[in-house]
Amino acid sequence: MKTLDFGIYSLALVSPFFVQAQGCGAEKESSRPNVVLIYADDLGFGDLGCYGAKGVSTPNADRLAANGLRFTNAHAVASTSTPSRYSLLTGEYPWRKPGTDVAAGNAAMIVSPEQYTVADVFKEAGYRTAAFGKWHLGLGAETGKQDWNGEISPALADIGFDYSYIMAATADRVPCVFIENGNVANYDPTAPIEVSYRQKFEGEPIGRDNPELLYNLKHSHGHDMSIVNGIGRIGYMKGGGTALWKDENIADSITYKAVDFIKANSEQPFFIYFATNDVHVPRFPHERFRGSSSMGLRGDAIAQFDWSVGEILRALEDEGVLENTLIILTSDNGPVLDDGYADEAEELVGEHSPTGYLRGGKYSTFEGGTRVPFIVHWPSMIKESAVKDGLVSQIDFLDVMASITGVSGGQRLSPDGAPIEKNSWLGADDGGRPFAVEMAANHTLSLIMFGWKYVEPKGGPAMVPWGPKIETGYSTDPQLYKTVDGELDENNNVAAENPTLVNGLKEELERIRNTRGYYIECR
Numbered sequence: 251m252k253t254l255d256f257g258i259y260s261l262a263l264v265s266p267f268f269v270q271a272q273g274c275g276a277e278k279e280s281s282r283p284n285v286v287l288i289y290a291d292d293l294g295f296g297d298l299g300c301y302g303a304k305g306v307s308t309p310n311a312d313r314l315a316a317n318g319l320r321f322t323n324a325h326a327v328a329s330t331s332t333p334s335r336y337s338l339l340t341g342e343y344p345w346r347k348p349g350t351d352v353a354a355g356n357a358a359m360i361v362s363p364e365q366y367t368v369a370d371v372f373k374e375a376g377y378r379t380a381a382f383g384k385w386h387l388g389l390g391a392e393t394g395k396q397d398w399n400g401e402i403s404p405a406l407a408d409i410g411f412d413y414s415y416i417m418a419a420t421a422d423r424v425p426c427v428f429i430e431n432g433n434v435a436n437y438d439p440t441a442p443i444e445v446s447y448r449q450k451f452e453g454e455p456i457g458r459d460n461p462e463l464l465y466n467l468k469h470s471h472g473h474d475m476s477i478v479n480g481i482g483r484i485g486y487m488k489g490g491g492t493a494l495w496k497d498e499n500i501a502d503s504i505t506y507k508a509v510d511f512i513k514a515n516s517e518q519p520f521f522i523y524f525a526t527n528d529v530h531v532p533r534f535p536h537e538r539f540r541g542s543s544s545m546g547l548r549g550d551a552i553a554q555f556d557w558s559v560g561e562i563l564r565a566l567e568d569e570g571v572l573e574n575t576l577i578i579l580t581s582d583n584g585p586v587l588d589d590g591y592a593d594e595a596e597e598l599v600g601e602h603s604p605t606g607y608l609r610g611g612k613y614s615t616f617e618g619g620t621r622v623p624f625i626v627h628w629p630s631m632i633k634e635s636a637v638k639d640g641l642v643s644q645i646d647f648l649d650v651m652a653s654i655t656g657v658s659g660g661q662r663l664s665p666d667g668a669p670i671e672k673n674s675w676l677g678a679d680d681g682g683r684p685f686a687v688e689m690a691a692n693h694t695l696s697l698i699m700f701g702w703k704y705v706e707p708k709g710g711p712a713m714v715p716w717g718p719k720i721e722t723g724y725s726t727d728p729q730l731y732k733t734v735d736g737e738l739d740e741n742n743n744v745a746a747e748n749p750t751l752v753n754g755l756k757e758e759l760e761r762i763r764n765t766r767g768y769y770i771e772c773r
């Protein structure tokens with residue numbers, strides 16, 4: 251094993267020998283489980299009951315944890331949605347691909363049809379594949395040139411999904427319609443759809459000018475353009491008619507579509523990418539969840555999220571396939587309270603801490619930005635429930651899935667992921683990854699390695715400048731945080747006392763930044 255000598259510190263580095271010792275080999279899984287990825291939006295490390303939530307209960311997520319593995323050191327790749335999702339689906343770090351920052355609703359497709367995606371992995375393994383809910387990775391060939399009244403191409407079918415029922419971006423971005431297999435669902439020919447992120451449509455009211463029309467939710471910052479369902483959005487749209495979604499029904503719509511898919515496909519292996527709108531803004535859960543938490547709309551949206559989890563579990567059970575279904579529940583980035591609507595998330599949070607004991611939140615370099623809930627449930631494979639503190643990163647999703655379905659023969663298939671991480675995801679290896687990289691909203695990279703966290707100097711405001719009250723963690727000085735009593739202490743920057751270590755980690759980070767497949771070359 252190669253070691254880096256940092257004076258009193260020695261870091262063992264990844265080498266092919268190390269990898270082999272961890273069990274990188276050409277094994278084939280015979281069981282071919284169904285796989286359901288439940289990918290929450292902005293759900294924080296402390297937002298589920300099993301992670302210590304107060305003021306909202308999440309019995310369904312907790313049931314997964316009680317019968318599976320609950321990870322305490324699992325990371326999204328970025329602290330915002332588009333780059334995180336890009337990395338999860340492709341196994342490529344977001345900084346390698348231009349245009350992976352938070353996407354507009356009329357962005358061109360960011361994952362190109364030539365790229366190998368996790369959906370392609372499942373297709374190769376003979377699975378039926380489907381995506382539901384929030385997409386946020388662009389559609390069509392050219393930004394702003396989609397024909398929302400006809401077929402939008404390329405779309406998800408071109409990157410491995412047999413079926414899709416999605417929102418183009420986020421609920422706070424136009425167009426506010428579902429897209430089913432590349433066409434607007436419930437298309438209303440009497441109300442042709444136009445979308446622009448540049449200019450408003452003549453004669454169409456906008457939140458900025460017509461606050462009296464914001465009868466469902468008012469904005470606190472931004473979100474003052476098109477009004478749909480009494481809620482202001484980012485971007486302008488016209489038309490839509492009966493195809494326009496109602497925010498209070500989004501969870502129902504995507505959940506029932508996913509349940510239908512499970513029922514129609516239970517005789518063969520399937521992969522479901524179930525990306526919820528909850529708990530992203532605008533938070534406007536169905537009235538049956540109103541008041542179910544003590545935290546107002548944000549807490550109620552968490553309850554609604556948990557309901558979706560429960561419905562999926564129930565469908566799997568009803569079809570008799572729960573035993574051999576691998577469910578992974580995680581989130582795209584950390585939490586935020588006020589993210590642009592006056593939904594009282596801040597005022598009503600009470601004793602609840604959305605990030606648990608972590609500092610920062612969505613957008614930031616601190617752990618609250620990227621450390622997320624991560625629960626793995628697979629009854630026929632995981633027989634004993636456990637809490638795992640090994641380092642896990644969503645960058646490995648594609649390779650772990652390829653490994654589990656027997657597609658890769660133990661070889662790395664993505665640019666940056668590692669198939670051997672299957673062992674830690676399924677609980678067999680407590681160690682986890684030797685390192686993880688996290689990207690903040692301004693592209694500051696952090697490297698977690700062997701119990702240290704190095705944050706590169708980049709500069710920027712100390713607080714998110716446009717509204718959310720979140721510490722960014724940006725600094726012009728390097729930051730180094732140490733693990734104290736099993737947890738990174740992000741309140742104590744020890745960079746100045748450890749210049750050799752800082753330099754070593756900086757060099758490692760540069761190597762990772764510049765080298766695809768740095769982590770592993772399986773031989």
Ligand code: NG6
Nearest residue numbers: 330331332352420471472473589590
């Ligand atoms: C921000 C939005 C925020 C949210 C975020 C993306 C404003 C003022 N804020 O620009 O509300 O949409 O983008 O969130 O517009 S993410 O989870 O999809 O990355």
Ligand code: CA
Nearest residue numbers: 291292331582
């Ligand atoms: Ca998000």
